[in-house]
Amino acid sequence: MPSAALLEIASRGEPVAGGHRLCSGCGAGVIIRQMLTATDYPTVVSNATGCVEVCTSVYPFTAWNVPWIHNGFENAAATITGAEAAYRAMERRGDVPKRKNKKPMKFIALGGDGGTYDIGLQSLSGALERGHDFVYICYDNGAYMNTGIQRSSASPFGANTTTSPAGVVIQGKQEERKNLTAIAAAHDIPFVATASPGYYMDFTRKVKKALDVNGPAFLNVFAVCPLGWRSEPEDSQILARSSVETCVWPLYEIEDGRFRLTFRPNVKRPVTEYMQLQGRFSHLFKTGNEDMLTHIQERVDAEWEQLLKRDRREREENSE
Amino acid sequence: MNRETQVLKTDAVTVEAEAAEAPPQPQRQLLALTGNEAVAEAIRQIDPHVCAAYPITPTTQIMQEVAQFIADGRMRAELVPCESEHSAMSACVGAGAAGARVMTATSANGLALMWEVLYIASGMRLPIVMAVGNRALSGPLNIHCDHSDSMGARDSGWIQFYAESVQEAYDNILQAVRIGEHPDVLLPVMCCMDGFLTTHTSENAEILDDAEVRDFLGKYRARYSLLDVDNPVTFGATDLPNAYTEHKYQQVEAMKKADAVIRAVCVEFGAKFGREHGMLEAYCMEDADTAIVVLSSTAGSVADMVDTLRAEGRKVGLLRPRVFRPFPAADVRAALQDLTAVTVLDRSHSFGADGGPLFTEVRTALFDAPHRPRVLGRVYGLGGRAITGGEIRALYDEMETDTAPTFRFVGVRE
Numbered sequence: 022m023p024s025a026a027l028l029e030i031a032s033r034g035e036p037v038a039g040g041h042r043l044c045s046g047c048g049a050g051v052i053i054r055q056m057l058t059a060t061d062y063p064t065v066v067s068n069a070t071g072c073v074e075v076c077t078s079v080y081p082f083t084a085w086n087v088p089w090i091h092n093g094f095e096n097a098a099a100t101i102t103g104a105e106a107a108y109r110a111m112e113r114r115g116d117v118p119k120r121k122n123k124k125p126m127k128f129i130a131l132g133g134d135g136g137t138y139d140i141g142l143q144s145l146s147g148a149l150e151r152g153h154d155f156v157y158i159c160y161d162n163g164a165y166m167n168t169g170i171q172r173s174s175a176s177p178f179g180a181n182t183t184t185s186p187a188g189v190v191i192q193g194k195q196e197e198r199k200n201l202t203a204i205a206a207a208h209d210i211p212f213v214a215t216a217s218p219g220y221y222m223d224f225t226r227k228v229k230k231a232l233d234v235n236g237p238a239f240l241n242v243f244a245v246c247p248l249g250w251r252s253e254p255e256d257s258q259i260l261a262r263s264s265v266e267t268c269v270w271p272l273y274e275i276e277d278g279r280f281r282l283t284f285r286p287n288v289k290r291p292v293t294e295y296m297q298l299q300g301r302f303s304h305l306f307k308t309g310n311e312d313m314l315t316h317i318q319e320r321v322d323a324e325w326e327q328l329l330k331r332d333r334r335e336r337e338e339n340s341e
Numbered sequence: 342m343n344r345e346t347q348v349l350k351t352d353a354v355t356v357e358a359e360a361a362e363a364p365p366q367p368q369r370q371l372l373a374l375t376g377n378e379a380v381a382e383a384i385r386q387i388d389p390h391v392c393a394a395y396p397i398t399p400t401t402q403i404m405q406e407v408a409q410f411i412a413d414g415r416m417r418a419e420l421v422p423c424e425s426e427h428s429a430m431s432a433c434v435g436a437g438a439a440g441a442r443v444m445t446a447t448s449a450n451g452l453a454l455m456w457e458v459l460y461i462a463s464g465m466r467l468p469i470v471m472a473v474g475n476r477a478l479s480g481p482l483n484i485h486c487d488h489s490d491s492m493g494a495r496d497s498g499w500i501q502f503y504a505e506s507v508q509e510a511y512d513n514i515l516q517a518v519r520i521g522e523h524p525d526v527l528l529p530v531m532c533c534m535d536g537f538l539t540t541h542t543s544e545n546a547e548i549l550d551d552a553e554v555r556d557f558l559g560k561y562r563a564r565y566s567l568l569d570v571d572n573p574v575t576f577g578a579t580d581l582p583n584a585y586t587e588h589k590y591q592q593v594e595a596m597k598k599a600d601a602v603i604r605a606v607c608v609e610f611g612a613k614f615g616r617e618h619g620m621l622e623a624y625c626m627e628d629a630d631t632a633i634v635v636l637s638s639t640a641g642s643v644a645d646m647v648d649t650l651r652a653e654g655r656k657v658g659l660l661r662p663r664v665f666r667p668f669p670a671a672d673v674r675a676a677l678q679d680l681t682a683v684t685v686l687d688r689s690h691s692f693g694a695d696g697g698p699l700f701t702e703v704r705t706a707l708f709d710a711p712h713r714p715r716v717l718g719r720v721y722g723l724g725g726r727a728i729t730g731g732e733i734r735a736l737y738d739e740m741e742t743d744t745a746p747t748f749r750f751v752g753v754r755e
């Protein structure tokens with residue numbers, strides 16, 4: 022199965038052309054390619070302000086071989102709902118331009134964690150609640166990278182960012198991450214999932230499912246940022262897998278309210294393995310900060326335990 | 342607005358529509374409607390693809406009526422009832438980029454919350470039509486009429502109409518669609534009417550036949566559409582300094598062209614439906630020595646005082662710009678340059694500036710005139726405060742003295 026799917030994906034052409042200005046090793050660059058090759062639906066993309074938007078659309082060039090719109094920073098979701106409503110209204114009146122691909126059109130909104138967890142949360146929530154048929158994909162690189170690595174509510178505890186710096190008395194970000202995936206799920210929409218481009222078959226399967234369901238879907242996707250994390254570009258795919266294997270970024274989906282882990286590591290690796298590859302955590306490995314490392318590991322363990330429990334419980338309930 | 346007014350024509354006007362054949366027996370209706378009801382009726386007749394909106398006094402009623410029209414099967418539009426005005430305008434942009442005909446309505450804080458996206462809508466050259474019920478901006482919170490909301494947005498790249506009456510509010514909306522969508526223009530249009538004074542006041546208005554409206558508007562075919570997947574287009578690219586100025590300059594050119602298109606559409610509308618509104622409306626201006634320049638519904642009260650003063654033998658007049666963006670500077674200059682004094686009434690202020698926004702426009706327009714009248718600026722009516730007949734009379738009296746200050750507030754307790 023996987024090989025056939027891969028073959029199909031490889032034959033789909035490049036929806037995002039090379040030559041854009043994203044950094045080497047940028048996770049988001051991988052995500053947008055995987056997201057658009059996951060299906061062959063005719064797809065419209067609405068992109069929030071941020072690295073992906075800026076790096077792929079510098080006039081007179083564009084990397085996008087699909088219809089694409091950038092409106093503002095906080096309104097990628099609202100923007101796509103306008104396009105989706107227009108599609109429905111225009112389809113009814115026969116006003117949609119003719120196309121070769123007769124499959125129904127699909128709508129994707131794309132934003133970084135800043136544009137999604139923070140400034141775009143209201144727009145996202147409204148769009149999910151209104152039930153538009155679209156998929157929101159958040160590439161979560163854990164900070165406002167485009168403006169120079171400022172903290173967001175997705176930045177992990179302890180991370181050194183330019184607005185939560187590691188200093189003499191404060192050791193990086195003091196707050197935990199916001200659980201945006203849970204917030205999206207609380208909208209009771211048909212499909213919510215986490216994903217990582219390190220597990221690309223899982224990711225592309227989720228993109229396909231998200232596009233196929235009728236109504237809104239939300240995907241929270243782990244995105245490595247070598248510049249902001251001070252990691253090596255060649256470590257990006259390693260990090261995209263190690264985040265999952267350490268359970269820092271568990272892979273799960275919630276389909277019609279039913280929770281399911283989509284990946285369980287055989288061996289759960291220690292978080293330090295993941296953190297050591299990133300300069301944004303280097304201060305935590307200094308003497309005196311052992312408590313913070315312990316705290317991070319305990320938090321990851323506790324969250325993973327909860328997810329395991331939930332997965333087990335729902336499996337039992339659904340197998341009855 | 343039953344007074345005999347004079348529509349100022351210029352050479353730019355072409356009367357191509359006069360030859361058009363009259364539709365068979367149009368069912369026009371004279372109805373008592375509020376501004377909101379008339380605008381909602383216009384939206385029903387236009388039946389855009391998408392309306393995206395958020396409630397705010399005094400324009401909430403417009404989208405309520407649209408929702409009811411849709412619920413009753415009298416419209417086919419998709420209503421996107423957003424969670425904020427920021428999202429409403431954002432959805433309008435998404436729908437507009439998809440190639441849809443798009444409409445919305447708002448006021449005051451709602452317009453302020455849209456601010457960022459107003460510029461994006463015009464920069465993307467999307468002919469969105471928005472009804473604005475003019476209301477004071479917070480703070481302090483005040484739901485009543487002044488023009489601080491739309492005047493604050495005067496540089497956002499939107500065409501701006503200011504309606505005096507319910508009839509004009511209705512007519513403006515219909516014309517706005519044609520004007521914004523014109524290939525030479527492709528700009529969003531804001532159709533302002535006074536909050537409560539027009540949005541909530543019943544007046545007689547003639548409502549056209551649905552078929553007439555359809556024929557007048559025709560079908561909208563966007564040159565570029567997000568839904569044209571076989572010809573994918575990038576909307577909202579990033580500009581570096583090498584391109585941004587040129588893109589802004591194209592908007593300048595579009596605004597210039599909008600001037601001629603507005604005139605042509607007004608003439609066509611007049612020929613077809615018997616009501617011709619120009620860029621500005623002049624009342625008793627032919628031999629006037631002094632005049633008041635004012636926007637929107639206050640023109641009615643000023644015209645009343647003009648009648649009174651004319652009966653007393655005084656040569657006074659009234660000039661009401663109907664279009665503020667693009668500003669009809671040449672017409673204003675031609676109408677005012679031979680007067681001795683002009684008072685410009687502003688229903689909003691530009692804090693720290695030499696006067697209100699209309700005042701500075703009018704004064705600038707007159708600077709190049711061979712003969713310039715004295716131009717006085719008066720701010721009135723903030724947050725819904727009424728201007729009285731006595732106050733208007735005093736404004737005319739004042740123009741006949743040498744001691745009137747260039748700028749002052751009307752009726753302020755200092």
Ligand SMILES: Cc1ncc(C[n+]2csc(CCOP(=O)(O)OP(=O)(O)O)c2C)c(N)n1
Nearest residue numbers: 070071072094133134135136164165166167
């Ligand atoms: C309303 C508004 N506020 C602030 C900004 C400045 N800004 C542009 S991109 C950005 C950060 C984007 O961060 P994120 O969404 O995480 O995406 P990334 O840059 O990491 O790809 C900020 C703060 C803006 N463009 N608009």
